[in-house]
Amino acid sequence: MPTEVDSVSMAQLDPRSQIERIPCHVFRDAKDASVYVAQQIAHTIRERAEAGRPCVLGLATGSTPTTIYDELVRMHREEGLSFAGVVTFNLDEYFPMQPEELQSYVRFMNEHLFDHIDIDRANVNIPDGTLAPEDVLAHCLEYEEKIAGLGGIDIQVLGIGRTGHIGFNEPGSSRESRTRMITLDKVTRNDAASDFFGEEYVPRRAITMGVGTILESRQVYLLAFGEGKSRVVARTVEGDVSNSVPATFLQLHKNAKAIFDEAAAAQLTRYEAPWLLGPMGGELEWDEPLTRKAVIWLATKIGKPILKLTEEDYNEEGLQELLASRGRAYDLNLQVFRNLQATITGWPGGKPAHARQPGDRPQRHEEIFPKRVICFSPHPDDDVISMGGTLIRLCDQGHEVHIAYQTSGNIAVFDDDAVRFSEFVSEFNRAFGLDPKKTDELEDHVEQFVKNKQPGQVDSDHVQAIKAMIRRGEARAGARIAGVPNERCVFMDMPFYQTGRVRKKPLSEEDIQITVDLLQSIKPHQIYCAGDLSDPHGTHRTCLRAVLTAFDRLKDEDWCQQAVVWLYRGAWQEWEPHQIEMAVPLSPQELLRKRAAIFKHESQKDRALFPGSDPREFWQRAEDRNRGTAVLYDKLGLSEFEGIEGFVRWKGDLEGLV
Incomplete structure (x- = not known):
């Protein structure tokens, strides 16, 4: 069993971390970080078992700890790690909440951990979301007493919210707070909206362990993964202790450790501006x-x-x-x-021979013109949102451009749109005398299903199909404005996505093989993929892993030797100027044409079902980011443009990116 210090390299224990008020261990990726924490948990479980004492674990939910639970399950199955002597206490639960509901933390813990290990279910403790409101206070006191009766929590696992909350301790929570009912912050409810198919369905209250309860744990691991957490991570680790950012109270804990991947740690001073650390930075x-x-x-x-x-x-x-x-x-x-x-290049696919001028900078494989290009779009609108201007340039300049829509995006369509389209089909069929019985059955089914649908309920197959067709039509319309014809729009419908719910299946061999086959059929010279891994639903990360894994398998193919993989951003974040390796400038007309392409995604217009944490519409985010990059280039002394789309070239480092 490796010790904690053995598991963390000297680079991760860099002396420059002295500016950080919580000891930080930064790992290359989330998987390595999760394995490290799982090893510490396993070590404590075995240590307590040898001493004849129960091991008391404080557990969290959400996407952050799932890989920890996966590793614990693996150690149970393959290494004989027993949970027979383990007692668990979960941080929180929505209120009200039935245990069998999709969003229930009881269900989450069962699916990710408890159903796969030998824990005694009598030793599992999760705040009860089924109680009458008047019974919650007594339940919270009992929760506290049970923890104290076991001698406290040995290891507490924490995630961190965008507001800096730990558990559901929202801004304003005190250092001394205990397990209690709280009202959820609007930001927290917005972040949870995707799990509930709309913010209006997110419970307004929750039961949570208090900050004081958490701080009494013997060991605390605060985890954060992904670029989207980098801002709150820096504030938590390097900022002053404040109840406006409850996670900063962990600075007062003598055995708290922050566990990050490189993306989440990006705004720590040691990465953002290490020269400011002076001598301590080495x-x-x-x-x-x-x-x-x-x-x-x-x-x-x-x-x-x-x-x-x-x-x-x-x-x-x-x-x-x-x-x-x-x-x-x-x-x-x-x-x-x-x-x-x-x-900076206005020719992202390279210039034809007749357009080249003396003094032009040579481009990779410039002799190949036109090029075959494929843009992988995780959702049916990421292509035009993130690189619509570049698609326009590639098409206008004569390249053979294909767009591969990796998922249907069908869960992101409002029910009312499905009803509207079923009514359209019915009216069309009646007008032309086309099988009115089946038409009426479809319309009745959709209307009745939507009318009786419960929050978070998975759509019927018919409703899912209608929503997928809506998004396909929008995708084709947006692509046409960019110059990509219908026959070059490919809808992959990758199996990992087809669950009908926010939580997806793991990436499978079938997903990768679909991608391999598509790449082999096109043999592209340029491949564009979504690199904005802050997508809160994780779809972008999964889709990127599928493409890069497929490309890696094909690397010995002749066509692959000439192919270049570019990573775009735009829907959720933008590349920083020091990262950009290809900057495609956009004219005012191209920016307006890009906007028109985005507008074709009417189901995502005005109010998207899953908007994430950014209140702006997707077209506004894209334009603001494109203009912001252009303004920054201008301020740095470069040419002034209306907008710029930035790209980073993938260097073949599969593990580091995915």
Whole structure:
């Protein structure tokens, strides 16, 4: 059994972490982090068993701890890890909530852990969402007494919400708070909306362990994965203790540890601006990526174009070491400026021979024109939202562009749209005398199903099919505006997605083989995939893993040797300027045409069923991000454009990305 220190490399215990008020262990990806925590839990279970004592675990729900539970189940099956002497207490539960409902934390824990291990069900404790409101206070007191009667919690596993809540301890929760009924914050309810098929169905209350209860645990592991958590992670770890961010109370715990993947840790000072740490940061290796990041950071911070930065600017902002390592400010400025300038191209697929001019920067496989291009779109609108302008350019410039819609997106359609379309079909069929009996049956079925549908209920097969057809039609319409004909729109309907509910199946061999077959049939020169892994539902991450796994299997194919994989963002976040390797500028007309393509996704217009944490419509997010990138390039001293779509080239590092 590896010890905790054995499991964490010296790089993860870097001395620069001294600025962090909670000890942070940063892992390459969520899987490695989860395995580490599972190993610590297993070690404690075995240690308590040898001493003849029960092991008391505090458990969390949500997407963050699921890989921990997967690893614990594996250790139970393959290594004989027994949970016979384990007692568990879950952090929270919605109120009211029946245990068999889809969103129930009882059901979640059964499906992810308890049904697969040898735990005594009498030792499982989860706040009871079925009680009458007047009985909740006594239940909470009993919960506290039961924890205290066992000598307290040995290990508490925590996730963190966007507001900084732990458990359901919302902003304003006190350091001394105990298990209680609380009212959920609007942000929390918005974040949970996708699980309940709409914010209006999310319970307004919940039962949660208190901050004080959590802080009495002997060991606490705070976990966060993904770029979407990076802001609150930095505030929690490096900010002041405040009840407005309840997770900061963990700074007061002597045995709290923060467990992050690299994406969640991205805004910690050790990654965001390590040069600010001074001597405690150790000697930095000023390679090209770090140099580029530092110079752009400096120019942005003091509001100067890159070519106007002086040695005094570098010195005054803590970058003396960079100058000492890399030389004069003038040379550094010029190097980074030219690097950024080289990312800008109005020809994302390369120029034809007749359009090339002396002095043009050579592009990869420039001799191949036109190119075969495939854009993988996780949902039926990610293509035009994230890279609609680039699709327009590729099509207008004569390339053979295909769009592969990886999932149906059918759960993201409002019921009323399904009713409206069934009415349309009925009216159309009656007008032309086409089998009125079946038409009436379909319309009646849809209307009755929707009328009697319960919150969170999975749609019938007929309703799912109608919703999928709605999104297919919208996808084709948006693609046509970008210039992609119907016959080059492929609807993959990957099996992992087809559950009819927010929680999906694991990626399977069938999903990957579908992707392999599609790539083999097209043999593209360019492949575009969604790289914005902050998608709160996890679909983007799963779809990216499918494409990259398939591409990796095909890497020895002749066509694959020439193929380039580009990662786009836009729906949920944008690449930072120091990350961008291809910047495609958009004219005002192209930005308007992109907007028109996004508008074709009418079921997502005005109010999307699963909007995530951003209140803006998807077209507004896309335009704001495109314009924001263009403004930033302009402020750095580069050409001024109406908008820019940024891309990062995949380097073949499968594990690091997925």
